[in-house]
Amino acid sequence: xxxxxxxxxxxxxxxxxxxxxxxxxxxxxxxxxxxxxxxxxxxxxxxxxxxxxxxxxxxxxxxxxxxxxxxxxxxxxxxxxxxxxxxxxxxxxxxxxxxxxxxxxxxxxxxxxxxxxxxxxxxxxxxxxxxxxxxxxxxxxxxxxx
Numbered sequence: 001x002x003x004x005x006x007x008x009x010x011x012x013x014x015x016x017x018x019x020x021x022x023x024x025x026x027x028x029x030x031x032x033x034x035x036x037x038x039x040x041x042x043x044x045x046x047x048x049x050x051x052x053x054x055x056x057x058x059x060x061x062x063x064x065x066x067x068x069x070x071x072x073x074x075x076x077x078x079x080x081x082x083x084x085x086x087x088x089x090x091x092x093x094x095x096x097x098x099x100x101x102x103x104x105x106x107x108x109x110x111x112x113x114x115x116x117x118x119x120x121x122x123x124x125x126x127x128x129x130x131x132x133x134x135x136x137x138x139x140x141x142x143x144x145x146x
Contacts, residue, residue, distance in 0.1 A: 002035045003138075004083065004114045006123035007042045012141060014076055020141035027140040036080045037119070041109045043082055046073045085109055088116035096132060103128045111135050 005013075012021045028036070050073055054066035085093075093112040101108060107125065111132045114121040120136045123129055129137045 001037050001081070001117070002031075002120060004037050004039060004110070004117075004119040004121050005042070005080075006110060006121055006125060006129075007045055008124045009122045009140065010038065010042055010046070010076070014072065023142065023144050024140050027145045030145055033080065038077055038080055038082045039110050039113045040082050040084050041106055041113065043073070043077050045106060046077075083113050083117065085113060086116075089113045092116050099133070101131055101133070103131055108132070 009024060012018070012024050015021055047070070050066055050070040053069060054063060057063045057066055089109065089112040092115045093108060096108055096112065103111070107128055111121065111129060113119075115132070115135055120138055121129060122140050123137055124139050124141055126137050126139055129135055
């Protein structure tokens, strides 16, 4: 395992269309499937989104779309291992909090998972994640691989 996908890269893969998806897919095709992982935090974020959609639905069709979205999330996340927010990640998370790293809590949890396993975080959100010391990030949605 070498790469942890952030929610933005996951979203492009789920959409399966657009320039960013094509560039990202070209990068991924140059690697083994075993090189990639998701975080439980990203899964949590997506489940919250689906849950919110379902609870705000006003028509039976919207409820069906919400549950369809939830099924797609489950299918998509089965494509790679889901890494836990475990004791190693918590230790790093608490250290970063003590250092006053100022990014969103969920992002800091994702960064902590990547750091605890020495993974490169694939994200478009380099402005926030660059605030995390020693975190390696790459954005695979902007440049076609060589």
